[in-house]
Amino acid sequence: MREKLRRHYQIQKEVSRGGKFQGKIELADLSRLSEFLLSGQSDILVEFSFRQSDYDVPMVEGRLQARLTVECQRCLKAMEIPLQIELKLLVSPTDSEVVESSLDTVFSENGSVDIFKMVEDELILGLPLVALHDDVACNEFWQTQEENPEQATKENPFSVLAKLKTTH
Numbered sequence: 425m426r427e428k429l430r431r432h433y434q435i436q437k438e439v440s441r442g443g444k445f446q447g448k449i450e451l452a453d454l455s456r457l458s459e460f461l462l463s464g465q466s467d468i469l470v471e472f473s474f475r476q477s478d479y480d481v482p483m484v485e486g487r488l489q490a491r492l493t494v495e496c497q498r499c500l501k502a503m504e505i506p507l508q509i510e511l512k513l514l515v516s517p518t519d520s521e522v523v524e525s526s527l528d529t530v531f532s533e534n535g536s537v538d539i540f541k542m543v544e545d546e547l548i549l550g551l552p553l554v555a556l557h558d559d560v561a562c563n564e565f566w567q568t569q570e571e572n573p574e575q576a577t578k579e580n581p582f583s584v585l586a587k588l589k590t591t592h
C-alpha cells in the first residue's frame with residue numbers, strides 16, 4: 425500500500441533538497457470539495473516537487489489527476505468528470521510577481537505549505553460551474569418541458585364551467 429502524503433511541507437527544506445512527492449489523497453480528507461460532489465469515491469493522484477522559481481520565491485510544480493462524480497443539472501443523475509490539472513504555483517509571491525509571472529499562487533504559513541488545501545482549491549476551480557452530460561437527451565422529460573412551458577397553466581375546469589353558465 426502506498427504511503428499517504430503529508431498535508432504540510434516545509435518550503436525551504438524541500439526546495440534545498442529538491443523534494444519530489446507522489447501519492448494519493450482521499451476525498452474524505454477534502455471536505456470542502458466533497459460538498460460539490462455526488463459521491464465520495466475517488467482517489468486523487470498527486471505528484472509535485474519544490475524548486476526555486478525565476479522570481480524571488482519558491483514554487484510548487486506537478487500535476488494532479490482525479491475522476492470526480494457530480495450531479496448533472498439536466499437529469500440529476502451522476503456524471504463523472506475526469507480532471508487532469510497541471511500545477512505551477514508560486515509560493516507566497518508579491519502582487520507584482522503574480523502579475524509578472526501570471527502563475528497561480530499558494531500561500532505558506534510559518535514557512536510551510538498545506539498541500540491538501542492547495543489540491544482542494546485546484547480541483548474546485550477545475551470543476552465545471554454547471555455540469556451537464558454530453559448527451560442533451562439525458563433527461564427524457566427535459567425536452568417536453570421546454571417545448572410546452574404552458575402545460576402547467578391549462579385552462580382550469582372552473583373557468584370552463586363558468587363559460588358554460590354564461591351561455592345559458
Ligand SMILES: [Zn+2]
Nearest residue numbers: 496499557562
Ligand atoms: Zn444528465
